[in-house]
Amino acid sequence: MKAVYIHIPFCSNICTYCDFCKMYYNKKHVTKYLEELEKEIKNNYNGETIETIYIGGGTPSSLDLEELEYLLKITEYFKTSSNLEFTVECNIENCSYEKLELLKKYNVNRLSFGVQTFNPNFLKVLGRKHNKEETFNIIKFAKELGFDNINIDLMYAFNGQTIDDLKKDLDLFLKLNINHISTYSLIIEPNTVLGINNYENIDEDLDYEMYRLIENTLKEHGYKHYETSNFAKEGYVSKHNLTYWNNLEYYGFGLGASGYINGIRYNNTRSLNNYLKGNYVLDKHELSKQEKMEEEMFLGLRKLDGVNKKDFKNKYGIDIKDAFDIDPEIKKGLLIDDGNNIYIPEKYQYISNQVLIKFIGE
Ligand code: SF4
Known part of the structure; x- marks a missing residue:
């Protein structure tokens, strides 16, 4: 195993489309959670040299400075390669110069921001609390601190969104001048606020037109389309995500995390109670050779190569x-x-x- 995924399930705000493993930030829970996470890592990590660490969520940046430092100290337990790619997901609304400085101090060298859109109406639909000015400021801070490997998530296919709306979003995304963009068509999952309120998807032809517009615009601006939904400037592909698409094994730590170790895929529990009792794994499955070959194909074919x-x-x-x-x-x-x-x-x-x-x- 050369890759580690760590899940931080806390969010300061719950988005209307989200079906990830998440819960509202609660200081009491965070402290206990981080202590348990430390135990899970210490009990299961076998000392290999790690090449990529990815802390996702939830929202890792919802932790306060002290909690964030504790989390980063836990990651020092891993033996890491000199080329380590160390990514932390951040939300604009709870990120700050101080938190970014702390990430830098602990050798984080890649940031992934959930920007989604700049359109205030669509941000409201998503239940996102940031605005354009805050996004530009945080990315500026990050660059000033020397972070050059930054991803932003771009979401499209909002009900009522026009091609013109998307063009305006793309212009602003390009103005941020970052090196990696992950794109998502808005998917309505049943047990989300949008699902319960019967929010309607846009029609397929428009979705296709938007996908093509994004692809063509990003390529015209020097991004390589390297995976179905991911685009990167030369030298900035996500090494961590390539672990998944190359069907390689990885550790998954934390609530709701998935991992793949010694031919076994496993999912951790989504119950905080169970997790805090040390019952981390919910289910596991040993893959047959046939299943491994199938996964090699359907994961690998997501890459343009x-x-x-x-x-x-x-x-x-x-x-x-x-x-x-x-x-x-x-x-x-x-x-x-x-x-x-x-x-x-x-x-x-x-x-x-x-x-x-x-x-x-x-
Ligand atoms: S911040 Fe991310 S994990 Fe949290 S509710 Fe929103 S989409 Fe879900």
């Missing part, structure tokens, strides 16, 4: 084309075999699920 044929053969002792009947997809142009890699061409990434489904439980 796709899956390397030689690597697949080295890992599983069989050619991709012998493991899966992909000739029909190749004939239709949904998959390309360029001799080295098998990949979904960019024009079909939007409908990649139609191809990926082939590798689920075949």
Whole structure:
């Protein structure tokens, strides 16, 4: 294992679309949680050299300075590589110059901000509390402190959003001049405020038009489209997320976290009570060789480079084309075999699920 994911489930505000593992920030719970997290890490980490740490949530930046420092001290328990990529997710509304300084002091070198949109109406729909000025200020602070590896999340497909609205958002995202952008089409999950209020999705054609607009605009401005929904300037792809898409193993620590260790995928409990009693793991599943090969394909094909044929053969002792009947997809142009890699061409990434489904439980 070379990668570590740590989940901080606390948020100062709950967004209307969120079905992640999260709860309202509560100082009493945070202290106990961090103590338990420290125990979980110390009991399960086997001392490997770690190349990427990703602290996500929830909202890690909802912790106060003292709690944040405790969390960062816990991460010093890992033996880390000199090239460590260390990411912390932050929300604009509870991030501050002091918190960013603290992250810098503890060697965090990548930040991921949940910006989503600059449109005040859509921010309100999402239940997000920040505004444009605060976003520009925090990113400016971060850059002044020397953070150059920054991701921002961009969300689109709001009910009532027009192409013009999206263009205005894209202009502002580009003005932030950061090196990585993750894009999300707004998905309405049943047990969320939006789901309960029957918030309607936009129509599929408009969603497609928006996806294309984002793709073309970001590419025109020097971003490489390297994964279905992710774009990066040269040298700024997310090494941590590539762990997932390359089907490599990783530790998952904290409430609701998932991990993949020694061929076993596991999910931690989402119950804070159980977690605080030390009952971390909710379920686990040992993958068969067939399942590993399927995952290699449906995770790997999210990357624009796709899956390397030689690597697949080295890992599983069989050619991709012998493991899966992909000739029909190749004939239709949904998959390309360029001799080295098998990949979904960019024009079909939007409908990649139609191809990926082939590798689920075949
Ligand atoms: S900040 Fe993130 S985790 Fe928290 S409620 Fe909003 S979307 Fe969910």
